[in-house]
Amino acid sequence: MRGLYITGIGWLKVAGLVLWVTLCLWTSYDSAATSVPDAMESESEDLVELGRRIFSDSTISKKGIACSNCHQPANSLMDGLRVSFDGLRTGRRNTPSLLTVEAYSVFFWDGRATSLRSQVEGPVFSKAELDLDTGAVVRYMDTASVVCNPWKGSSAWKTRERSHALELFFASLVAYVRTLGIRVDDAEQRNRRVNKDTRLSMGRTIFYGKGGCYGCHVGTWYTDNDFHNTGVYPQPTIIASSYSRTGKMNRRLDYDNGRGDVVGGVQSLFSFRTPSLVRIAETAPYMHDGSMPSLRSVIDFYNRGGDAIPPQKRSLSSAIRPLHLTEQECLALLKFLNAL
């Protein structure tokens, strides 16, 4: 009996071991089968880490550039240049800082993306930036040395690789970019501190009053997420080809129509999204074309009523007019903006 009893315990051990191994395998398989999409939804640390690696990997593009070339972590997540530069040619607009990525419901200066996900796709697929296609993204996710995603090699990854690769690529970039921006509670805390500072009271009064800034720069993030033609003197940055009935073509430089190239209507011409003002002092140069090197130059611009030329005037914002701010008022407003 003793021996049988011992044998019985032994069988129980074996049975238990088999059950444990089976459970482990089943759990492992189940985890592999569901972990990729689950992780994409939960924005796990793995997903963020993968996004971080992709964000700064310059092998991703044939041009040898990465997202971090323009959105430099050490430079307030922008490049400090007047307009972006991909190493081969200059862009037409100023690189927006990712510090205030949470501020926006529309993305790009012209608002052509209505979600962060679609915004992220923009530079990845653009010929003017990373210049990838979906096949290149899938190959990258499969072969790039920096991509050591935790799901690679799992059965789920292998069987659904292509569809997952694309989703994982963009989900990880979005997850990472979200970690870069200022959080809304931090922005609110900054605002409370600024609003309590009595040394800023004159500038604050001008911001909300005579300066008219609050007409567009509203809320926690100081942006209405809307589009306005503020009369920034237009730079000829667009390559315009003209075709006539004889088939002749000539090329010249033309003005940037802004929102007007995304949606119809005269009012959208030369209009650009209102930028957030949170930590605005760190993100010079200013305006969609980076034409203003300092906040003081921005104040001077609005104080003189903008620089609109005739083609812009039919869509110029009605709020743009000379402000008649004194030098003292300009300095007070500058001090307020620097504190935001």
Added chain:
Amino acid sequence: MAYFLMIVLFAIGLTVDTSASASKVQNVTTVVRVYYEGSGSPASGANIYNHNTNQLLATTDAFGMASVTTPAGITLRVVEPGYGGEVAYIHGFDRMEDDGAMVAWTI
């Protein structure tokens, strides 16, 4: 390396005002194909506007094709999609030279 949009355009005069002139065109249907020079890949999502009113008339499909019918003589503006830094102006015509036959520009 610079790249350019390349516009291939076909224009067909539809309505002829015979009372004023036998070759006077009132409305024009313009078929536009937009592709990238070099690669030849179609530029889908390119918006086409009436340049005078900035009215959005059409957007190119997956083949880079779109068709718009407009009064004769207006200028169309074709905008490179996405990050594009290019536009193309297609200056309309109001007379047919070949008895109303198709006018095709391949540029």
